[in-house]
Amino acid sequence: xxxxxAADALGEIEALRIATRRSLAYRLASAKLILWxxxxxxxxxxxxxxxxxxxxxxxALTAVGVIGSGILGRRMxxxxxxxxxxxxxxxxxxxxxxxxxxxxxxxxxxxQMLAFWPTLxxxxxxxxGLWLGRxxxxxxxxxxxxxxxxxxxxxxxxxxxxxxxxxxxLIVCGLWMRQA
Amino acid sequence: MSAPDDIxxxxxxxxxxxxxxxxxxxxxxxxxxxxxxxxxxxxxxxGAHIDHLAKARYVTVEKAFVARRPRTTVSVTAxxxxxxxxxxxxxxxxxxxxx
Numbered sequence: 629x630x631x632x633x634a635a636d637a638l639g640e641i642e643a644l645r646i647a648t649r650r651s652l653a654y655r656l657a658s659a660k661l662i663l664w665x666x667x668x669x670x671x672x673x674x675x676x677x678x679x680x681x682x683x684x685x686x687x688a689l690t691a692v693g694v695i696g697s698g699i700l701g702r703r704m705x706x707x708x709x710x711x712x713x714x715x716x717x718x719x720x721x722x723x724x725x726x727x728x729x730x731x732x733x734x735x736x737x738x739x740q741m742l743a744f745w746p747t748l749x750x751x752x753x754x755x756x757g758l759w760l761g762r763x764x765x766x767x768x769x770x771x772x773x774x775x776x777x778x779x780x781x782x783x784x785x786x787x788x789x790x791x792x793x794x795x796x797x798l799i800v801c802g803l804w805m806r807q808a
Numbered sequence: 809m810s811a812p813d814d815i816x817x818x819x820x821x822x823x824x825x826x827x828x829x830x831x832x833x834x835x836x837x838x839x840x841x842x843x844x845x846x847x848x849x850x851x852x853x854x855g856a857h858i859d860h861l862a863k864a865r866y867v868t869v870e871k872a873f874v875a876r877r878p879r880t881t882v883s884v885t886a887x888x889x890x891x892x893x894x895x896x897x898x899x900x901x902x903x904x905x906x907x
Contacts, residue, residue: 637822640826641899707836
């Protein structure tokens, strides 16, 4: 074996290691994306159907999502992606930040809340994408743009529209990542 | 002077070992279909090379049913990880002109 062949072999090894880590991270994250996509789609639809109970519906379904993420996070922990408590700590920080601005300072109304939370989540996805892969950045920018367009362009059907673009977007992305 | 590992040296087996050693030691391993996608090998070819690596005790193969579907998970052993690191050291020594 000469130096060129050895360098080619090392290059192939490094490329495969990067592809493996990324692919595994995508597969492990896909279940969480699908879970949250389903939760968001149901919550948005229920917000449209029974708007008087929107707050309680979102609280209950968000709790389901957090618990589900913790359960799914155990598999990520087994594969060396950090302990499960980090997932709960991440959610706590995220919700505290969002609640501080949307409730504490902004006093957002229902429609503003519907636009604020998904764009905040998508901002997080864009940031995460800088480390985890560009699919997160594409998802974050695309969904945030669609949420903003709907906010200005649509009337009372806005929650239904969000169920499709936000919930559906997460589910489609999760399904794609599952086979990545 | 280090020497190549004749088992790992073969291209498909090198790719299998590169993928498996990219995981953390405590990780679950990779399922067959995932490994097939990553290595670009065919079913039969991949199976034969995994058998070869298993006989050398470089990998372990676990078969189970998940949601009523058969699932084969391949994991690298500590011995396999050491052999792979040694082979990588050999490749580096070739580049450095030491082999």
